[in-house]
Amino acid sequence: MRKNIILSGLILVVIAGCSPTNKQSQDESDIQKIIGQMTLDEKIEMIGGVNDFFIKGNKRLGLPEVKMSDATVGVRDGNPAIAYPATIAYAASWDTALINKVGEAIASEAKSKKISIMLGPGMNIHRAPMCGRNFEYLGEDPFLAGKMATAFIKGMQNKGVVATAKHYAANNQDFSRHLVSSDMDERTLHEIYLPAFKASVQEGNVGAVMSAYNPVNGVYSSQNEYLLTEVLKKEWGFDGFVMSDWVSTYDGVGCAKAGLDIEMPSGAHMNKDSLLPALNDGRLTEEMIDDKIRRILRIYKRFGMFDQTAYFAGNNFDTASARKIALDVARGATTLLRNQDNFLPLKKETIKTIAVIGPNGHPAVTGGGGSSFVTAYQQTSFYEAIKKLAGDQVAVNYERGTKLPRFIEPALYKNSSFYYFQGNEKIVGLKGEYFKNKDLEGAPFTTRTDVMVNFDKPGDVPPGLGIENISARWTGLMKVEKTGTYDFTISGDDGFRLWVNKKQVIDQWYDQPEMFKTVAVDLQKGQDNEIVLEYYQGGGGAAIRLGYELSNTNKNDAIERAVALAAKSDLVVLCVGFDYKTESEGFDRPFNLPEEQELLINLILKANKNVSVLLSSGGNVEMQGWLTQTKALLHTWYPGQEGAVAVAEILFGDVNPSGKLPVSFEKRWEDNATYSSYFDDDKDKRVNYSEGIFVGYRHFDKNNTEPQFPFGFGLSYTTFSYENLKLSNEQINAEDGLTVTFTVKNDGTRDGAEISQLYVSDRESSVPRPVKELKSFNKTFLKAGETKEITMKINKDAFSFYDVATKKWIVEPGDFEILIGSSSRDIRLKAQVKVIE
Numbered sequence: 001m002r003k004n005i006i007l008s009g010l011i012l013v014v015i016a017g018c019s020p021t022n023k024q025s026q027d028e029s030d031i032q033k034i035i036g037q038m039t040l041d042e043k044i045e046m047i048g049g050v051n052d053f054f055i056k057g058n059k060r061l062g063l064p065e066v067k068m069s070d071a072t073v074g075v076r077d078g079n080p081a082i083a084y085p086a087t088i089a090y091a092a093s094w095d096t097a098l099i100n101k102v103g104e105a106i107a108s109e110a111k112s113k114k115i116s117i118m119l120g121p122g123m124n125i126h127r128a129p130m131c132g133r134n135f136e137y138l139g140e141d142p143f144l145a146g147k148m149a150t151a152f153i154k155g156m157q158n159k160g161v162v163a164t165a166k167h168y169a170a171n172n173q174d175f176s177r178h179l180v181s182s183d184m185d186e187r188t189l190h191e192i193y194l195p196a197f198k199a200s201v202q203e204g205n206v207g208a209v210m211s212a213y214n215p216v217n218g219v220y221s222s223q224n225e226y227l228l229t230e231v232l233k234k235e236w237g238f239d240g241f242v243m244s245d246w247v248s249t250y251d252g253v254g255c256a257k258a259g260l261d262i263e264m265p266s267g268a269h270m271n272k273d274s275l276l277p278a279l280n281d282g283r284l285t286e287e288m289i290d291d292k293i294r295r296i297l298r299i300y301k302r303f304g305m306f307d308q309t310a311y312f313a314g315n316n317f318d319t320a321s322a323r324k325i326a327l328d329v330a331r332g333a334t335t336l337l338r339n340q341d342n343f344l345p346l347k348k349e350t351i352k353t354i355a356v357i358g359p360n361g362h363p364a365v366t367g368g369g370g371s372s373f374v375t376a377y378q379q380t381s382f383y384e385a386i387k388k389l390a391g392d393q394v395a396v397n398y399e400r401g402t403k404l405p406r407f408i409e410p411a412l413y414k415n416s417s418f419y420y421f422q423g424n425e426k427i428v429g430l431k432g433e434y435f436k437n438k439d440l441e442g443a444p445f446t447t448r449t450d451v452m453v454n455f456d457k458p459g460d461v462p463p464g465l466g467i468e469n470i471s472a473r474w475t476g477l478m479k480v481e482k483t484g485t486y487d488f489t490i491s492g493d494d495g496f497r498l499w500v501n502k503k504q505v506i507d508q509w510y511d512q513p514e515m516f517k518t519v520a521v522d523l524q525k526g527q528d529n530e531i532v533l534e535y536y537q538g539g540g541g542a543a544i545r546l547g548y549e550l551s552n553t554n555k556n557d558a559i560e561r562a563v564a565l566a567a568k569s570d571l572v573v574l575c576v577g578f579d580y581k582t583e584s585e586g587f588d589r590p591f592n593l594p595e596e597q598e599l600l601i602n603l604i605l606k607a608n609k610n611v612s613v614l615l616s617s618g619g620n621v622e623m624q625g626w627l628t629q630t631k632a633l634l635h636t637w638y639p640g641q642e643g644a645v646a647v648a649e650i651l652f653g654d655v656n657p658s659g660k661l662p663v664s665f666e667k668r669w670e671d672n673a674t675y676s677s678y679f680d681d682d683k684d685k686r687v688n689y690s691e692g693i694f695v696g697y698r699h700f701d702k703n704n705t706e707p708q709f710p711f712g713f714g715l716s717y718t719t720f721s722y723e724n725l726k727l728s729n730e731q732i733n734a735e736d737g738l739t740v741t742f743t744v745k746n747d748g749t750r751d752g753a754e755i756s757q758l759y760v761s762d763r764e765s766s767v768p769r770p771v772k773e774l775k776s777f778n779k780t781f782l783k784a785g786e787t788k789e790i791t792m793k794i795n796k797d798a799f800s801f802y803d804v805a806t807k808k809w810i811v812e813p814g815d816f817e818i819l820i821g822s823s824s825r826d827i828r829l830k831a832q833v834k835v836i837e
């Protein structure tokens with residue numbers, strides 16, 4: 001067995017050991033002065049007195065009111081904003097310089113909206129394709145996730161806006177996210193689930209961290225002393241503040257003691273009633289509370305927030321350049337997974353008719369659902385972008401192919417006749433009464449008319465109401481033009497119930513992620529039908545939608561029309577995937593495509609031989625039934641408001657695709673590392689991460705399972721060759737760095753960008769290690785025929801693993817292989833290096 005070399009000291013020594021600058025010492029003493037002037041009540045109000053998205057200010061002490069907002073794909077403050085591609089697309093771009101610019105641009109927009117803290121990026125590791133929030137995260141590899149998170153954080157914080165690394169830690173599924181504990185061994189936690197957070201702290205110098213909803217190893221993240229204090233603050237030297245995720249606290253004293261600094265979105269638990277007795281009887285000390293205030297004020301100081309005028313002055317948010325960045329991300333992230341016989345790019349000259357088909361084709365699907373969703377200033381659908389770029393000589397037509405989910409079809413409302421009477425006046429719409437409590441109690445906070453009930457964004461509800469602990473009642477009448485059976489569908493998070501003509505037909509009056517429920521009701525032509533819909537929202541995501549339609553309308557027509565269009569067109573661009581209602585925070589989604597999309601794909605493939613599929617989702621879907629019959633497959637992730645333009649440019653060859661997968665795509669769900677460990681099958685509210693460190697490509701490598709598309713894979717319209725691998729040394733000691741150089745040549749006739757990947761393989765180890773692990777990468781643009789030398793530097797971290805006995809990262813001396821690949825399964829160059837003591 002090898003002898004260990006311990007990487008002693010770690011960063012704690014570096015941070016604690018480096019002497020503070022004069023400015024830092026001055027800042028700390030200014031902060032101490034403010035703390036000295038604060039009463040205990042004021043201190044407690046600050047850490048638990050957050051008002052939704054605001055940390056309260058204090059005029060007497062000169063403390064500003066500080067506004068926060070979600071986050072990583074744009075500013076979500078209830079107003080329209082630039083909608084960038086989904087966070088997973090950032091990882092698929094592998095372009096740290098570009099993602100740095102995204103961070104800067106979002107920060108500028110935030111500042112222009114008087115926001116100082118952004119609640120992202122999310123960086124939870126992808127275990128299974130079902131996780132409803134994969135699209136908000138950075139893929140399966142801790143190194144890649146750490147680098148992309150850091151790039152984003154640095155950009156954002158360079159522009160003076162605080163970034164928040166979330167959700168700390170191991171929030172890797174969204175089913176039962178408040179309840180199910182993520183259980184794993186210490187090595188797995190440190191090697192897979194913590195490194196992106198560690199990089200955010202130590203490389204990104206992130207200002208804030210958000211704890212997760214889930215317990216980790218049985219202890220809620222918001223009161224997990226090991227995670228918050230031992231690891232984050234002590235071991236990594238984090239000096240900013242930790243906030244809880246929204247409504248994820250259970251014990252104020254427990255949270256305060258464990259190291260939580262701010263409770264969000266209000267002091268439900270960290271308040272005077274719970275903390276004062278604990279301060280009196282010694283369970284807490286005032287120094288513990290002071291430390292929380294110090295952490296918050298330290299961030300105010302560091303970012304210059306005390307002087308709000310100066311802080312917000314000179315911000316030059318520019319919509320045009322932000323739109324260009326959003327477009328560039330989609331250009332660089334869209335991943336070409338299949339291109340049979342070089343079917344793409346399309347040659348306009350030879351095409352007369354294009355059929356754009358599928359639910360994701362039009363209108364635009366910019367992002368997944370939940371707290372990250374941004375209402376775009378403007379957006380373009382795939383259909384619109386393809387039509388525009390195809391030019392006048394090509395006829396581009398669209399068919400949806402599946403019927404719209406009933407509850408979101410605005411036409412249903414427009415053509416319907418919801419109305420109510422105010423005195424003698426007939427008002428179109430439903431009367432909406434809104435309450436600032438969950439039980440429709442007391443007088444309404446406000447009353448207004450709602451033409452439709454289709455709410456899932458804070459801006460949808462009346463101003464000042466908030467989006468938690470609220471309820472609403474809609475009442476009115478409706479008429480139908482045809483006697484028959486009607487399907488009423490409601491989708492809601494949390495509780496909802498519906499009465500039609502005084503009969504209760506739906507009763508879902510309990511906490512739940514967004515669920516939908518359809519009920520059939522017979523209605524007579526011309527009759528006034530009385531409608532009462534009640535809704536409440538406790539915590540977490542908020543959504544309520546109501547729709548109705550004649551049973552069995554449209555269904556087959558929609559597919560038939562699409563098939564007919566496909567049959568008479570030269571080629572089909574088939575746009576499938578999920579959207580903000582079907583893939584979202586708050587619940588998990590299936591591995592299979594939703595609605596009737598698989599049926600649609602199969603029928604379209606029969607009708608036309610030239611089908612390119614555009615897949616929009618946070619990750620992989622079941623594709624065995626159709627993949628090999630397609631000509632091309634482009635993964636568009638969620639492309640944001642400009643993304644359709646980028647995808648059209650790629651289809652027609654104006655842009656050469658260069659995204660690569662930040663996630664392994666399995667052939668079958670059974671092939672995934674977490675197949676038997678993802679769900680809480682025994683319902684004991686614990687998920688045991690029994691696959692350990694072997695998640696994603698680490699699992700496929702270990703078991704020699706062929707993925708459908710491997711981690712790091714993505715095609716280009718050109719090809720690249722690799723040569724001349726050189727290492728700076730054949731032998732290094734653990735403290736030395738290693739410089740790796742090689743050349744990449746663009747062998748084709750088109751310009752393009754290549755993402756080269758460096759993996760380290762430990763040939764022999766005292767513990768089981770992955771066959772290889774990503775330790776560096778580089779994205780380089782090469783003109784046709786051009787050769788470039790790529791240099792990558794790695795250090796001891798690249799060879800180390802987490803040693804449970806010493807609780808440290810260690811390097812064992814011995815032989816390691818340096819693998820240079822175009823993907824994790826396409827290794828082009830290899831060399832050996834010996835690490836000596």
Ligand code: BGC
Pocket residue numbers: 070071119166245246371540541
């Ligand atoms: C989400 C967080 C988000 C917060 C505020 C929570 O439901 O989990 O990611 O930042 O809401 O919107």
